[in-house]
Amino acid sequence: MVQAIKRIMELNQLQRSFLEYTAALFREGFLDSQFSQLYQLQDESNPEFVVEVVSLFFEDSERLINDLSRALDQTIVDFRKIDAHVHQLKGSSSSIGAQRVKNSCVSFRNFCEAQNIEECSKCLQQVKQEYLLIKNKLEALFQLEKQIVAAGGAINMVEWML
Amino acid sequence: MDSQTVKPMLVSLSNAYWKSGDGISDQFPVGLRVLVVDDDTTCLKILDSMLKKCGYEVTQKSDAESALDLLRKNKNGYDIVISDVHMPDMDGFKLLEHIGHEMDLPVIMMSADDSKDVVLKGVNHGACDYLIKPISIEALMNIWQHVVRKRKQELKEKDFEGSGISEDGEQQQKSPENFDYSSSANEANYKNLKKRKDEEDEEERDDTSTLKKPRVVWSTDLHQQFVNAVHQLGIEKAVPKKILELMNVPGLTRENVASHLQKFRLYLKRASQHQSGHNNAFMGPQEASFGPISSINGLNLHALTTTGQIPAQSLAIFQAAALGRPTTTSVPIVDQRNIFSFGTPKLTSGDDQQQPNNNIEQMNLFHRIPSSMEPKQLATLNPFAQSSGGMNMQVDSPAQMGQPQRMTQVFHDINGGSHVSCLASSVGQPNLLQVIPSGVHGPSYSSVSQPSTPPGDSFTLMSNSGLSTLTSKGMLQEEVNSEMKGSRGFVSNYVVCGGLGNSPNTIQLVNSSLADNALRIKNERLADMDFQNNPFPGQFSEEDLISALLKQPEDFGLVENEFNFDGYHPNNLPL
16 A cells, blocks of 8 residues: 555656646747647557657757768868758758757858858757757656656646646 | 746647537548648647647658658649748748649748748748747647638639639649548549549649739620631631631730630530430520521530530520620521520420420520630529529529639530539630539539538539539538439430429429439529519510629638538629
């Protein structure tokens, strides 16, 4: 009996952590409402949807960031190509709600237009940084979620997202 | 979107919208077939999921080429395409163009780029919408409207066939994909339409420009001039250019004349095709001058009527139309025709076959009908007009009548009755009264039930047993069709509202012999119609009639209003 109560309390704890953690991410601008939309799309027929999509995002982003690095390293920089990459990164980050990544892409594009290599490099660094940040946080979040599910709980965005 | 606050969670998606029976019958837009094209896999996955949540059927493609390929192989397989603007292998706008030319599907562009010029580009290339990423599920919920809109546009376009005048050349498009994806019969109809439309398209493309042309109103006078010109030149020799010259009407273009002539010829041709005699008791214009008619062509209107191909009334209309304002000449043709015999004091011939149900006195309404030579407009009936038999028909408002797409074609090829083309009164044409299904939102095609049922009733205009009915959204289809089966192919099913001697709201079959054809329209609808105003045609002044007939819809905005499911408006009746 005590065990059961203990477990429930643990679960509660986990859920609360999850809640707080997510709230913080939103508060600090790492995530925006688009992220919540993802949870809407998750259901019984698609129980791992959010994790899947975010994983895709990670893959895409890493590829794009690499491409960008390479492009900026060229002797003759192809700004159009760079712009295209950044544009794509902007698109995918916005679609999962990775707000800070998206914003850094916006600045990046501006400098692309200006064809300023130095600034572009800086932007790339910025993008990279933001990306890594959000990656870490989301991974932590998913871990938490896993634990919750393992403990018999569930994440129901509808209810707790405010 | 304030990054600092967490937005309230969206409403749970299991709301009534997704459920079937959401008010729009047939579960539409559930099952809408969407093709989504985006090279961004993350986005693609999200869109896929969202669209599925909306109840749509989704196909994903990550590059434009394969998407185009898929569409080409499967022309009728998709209802709408959503495509990203920036793609590595092909520019999204190019894809948009291709789709527009080849398949003419509605295409929605999307991009993370929200700059005005890109959006404008989308508009210019013909995108029906532009979504900015990140795309929310709400944005996707309503994309079906583009399918519906396009569809209606197509139907409207279709009605313009035969008319060289179109509102907007840019709207000349091929038929859309099958709207009712659950019915293959519909598909057949669409293909039929598409074919016809395509045939017309070439010709119409020549005539139309991308500029909006002012409507040409073929008033009685104008038509009379036209007829005179044709008469002068001789029907064989009448070419648009010469007619135009003879008419000498400022602002009239060769194209206007050409399309009018085409319709006129069509009418004449049809008229002369029918030979058999049939007693279609119907009225003939009392004062119509038939003189010119006989000389115009070998038109055997009489025969036409008798074969039942042209309801006598329409025949009358034609004559009146052909003749323009009635003159006082007598009617030489009289001998030829049974139908027109009565009710025409001017019909000097001794042909006084009294058709069973006719009241001669009632016949004087049609001769006033303003010119319009469109055979397809035969269906127009004067709500005041009366026939002794009356027909079950409902007349819609002139406001609606002005909208070509509403018209039903009364005329049918004897054999090919299954297709109802719409009275494509060209936009600017004054209308013979047109019988329009009330609540019609666009012609629907025969024999297949349309996915949605309009609230309005429908009715049939038929001149033929094989007739397809013009119902709004196919509502009365089955009913009419089954009724049609009973018909013996006789025409005369003209609705004449408020027929004398009949109860004001009843429309009965003209010819008693046809009574068992039971072409009946829901009479109860008639109650809505304002027939009561003029139960006695004799009381109408000529001017009243003409003005009623000539009433044009104020603007096409009106048309658009009709394209909803609200049914028709009784107020629009021509009374």
